[in-house]
Amino acid sequence: MSNLEGAPVEANDVRGRVAELHAIREQVRRGPSERATQAQKAKGKLTARERIELLLDEGSFTEVEPLRRHRATGFGLEAKRPYTDGVITGWGTVHGRTVFVYAHDFRIFGGALGEAHATKIHKIMDKAIAAGAPLVSLNDGAGARIQEGVSALAGYGGIFQRNTKASGVIPQISVMLGPCAGGAAYSPALTDFVFMVRETSQMFITGPDVVRAVTGEEITQNGLGGADVHAETSGVAHFAYDDEETCLEEVRYLLSLLPQNNRENPPRVESEDPADRTGDALLDLVPADGNRPYDMRKVIEELVDDGDYLEVHERWATNIICALSRLDGQVVGIVANQPQSLAGVLDIEASEKAARFIQMCDAFNIPIITLLDVPGFLPGVDQEHGGIIRHGAKLLYAYCNATVPRISVILRKAYGGAYIVMDSQSIGADLTYAWPTNEIAVMGAEGAANVIFRKQIAEADDPEAMRARMVKEYKAELMHPYYAAERGLVDDVIDPAETRSVLIRSLAMLASKHADLPSRKHGNPPQ
DSSP, X not given: OBOGGGOBOOTTOHHHHHHHHHHHHHHHHHOSOHHHHHHHHHTTOOOHHHHHHHHXXXXXXXXXXXXXXXXXXXXXXXXXXXXXXXEEEEEEEETTEEEEEEEEOTTTGGGOBOHHHHHHHHHHHHHHHHHTOOEEEEEOOOSBOGGGTHHHHHHHHHHHHHHHHHTTTSOEEEEEOSEEEGGGGHHHHHSSEEEEETTTOEEESSOHHHHHHHHOOXXXXXXXXXXXXXXXXXXXXXXXXXXXXXXXXXXXXXXXXXXXXXXXOOOOOOOOSOTTOOOTTHHHHSOSSTTSOOOHHHHHHHHSGGGOEEEESTTSSTTEEEEEEEETTEEXXXXXXXXXXGGGOBOHHHHHHHHHHHHHHHHTTOOEEEEEEEOOBOOSHHHHHTTHHHHHHHHHHHHHHOOSOEEEEEEEEEEHHHHHHTTOGGGTOSEEEEOTXXXXXXXXXXXXXXXXXXXXXXXXXXXXXXXXXXXXXXXHHHOSTTHHHHTTSSSEEOOGGGHHHHHHHHHHHGGGOOOOOOSOSOOOOOO
């Protein structure tokens, strides 16, 4: 006789039942058909199981509900009931630490979400929250399963609710490896990090056909919601890679920098890079002339262990850098102005980028190092009408709300409100250091002289000579490198070459920092 899917079995024989089990497991492992697998490969995509194997440590995956099948009827569904129902769920390890995962199997119903499919995801999300371990979603699905109607839509609601419940509790990482359209795109948007693969992954609320019908605009799927669009223009994607193998290896690297949950610290490693290593190269990397640009990334490389760091949102809002790295083996989050891009000014996108990164670091017990070289906020009608006040306040709120160790280093310019917002001592930085090239002021000397000495300059026989004299006088009085230190606004002026060792000693002192926020349900941050 035969049982499920025609697998042979002897009714009263245990060995036969075990043989049946192994036959079913093999069928689950192979997937729906070789033809479906080849169609997936033809698109340049790996199968869901191949992706899980790349993500997790070898042999560590334990699958949950591999035999789940839907119970829906109508539209031919009752005749097609494949195992897994189009999503593979379970847990394994990454670098020896537990990680939960679910992966859409595009070969089954195009990875579309139905009721059983959603229930499997809900279960694994609940287990991740209960176990206090990261959750990685490998997304490759065609949205809600239309044949199951509103039941499928309700499944998304359960995912969104759990994404929100897990926010700030466990790291959540979304890896986009295929299409993600409509409401399905909101789950990745609720997670901590979004990875995308060029050419094969897209995210959008309404696809090109709807855009064409409503607006008349012609655009491709990648042009509308491809990896480069979201990595450079919208800021939806934190990382974009050319292939799935590199993408999943970088997910593993990111996980190595994150704690299991909000009750733990990130994993510390032994560093062979000496804590007291001097950075003499810094003396030449940063020009004393505040009008000359330089690459802040080179400064970061000189400071961190072995010059190794992971930049988040590398290609979006490039006037500010957000990165995860290590100092003496301890994970730190770095926020730094980038003088090579828009002179390092703060604008709407830079404020949003840094604010979200700071919130993530604070949620997961990652100390924040801020490297300042900021001439102010970007002026302009577009910025004001776009709500720079509201968006800039997000950055201010994030810093003020953060209770992790916070250390600031002022390299050069620190002007006006941007100086205050970038984790100044006055908004709660634990320690603030400055290089002898620092210029901390309300505004640049030229602008200040034009305001303060406007009358004298206008009445002078040689206005330009008078302006130059007043600029020099203002700098001498209010912008010399020790002005802020004399008033206790920075804790010390340090030799740039000693910055690494100063930061490491400061982090060691702050390791046991404890700070409580007022009792409340939650704050009401600017939106």
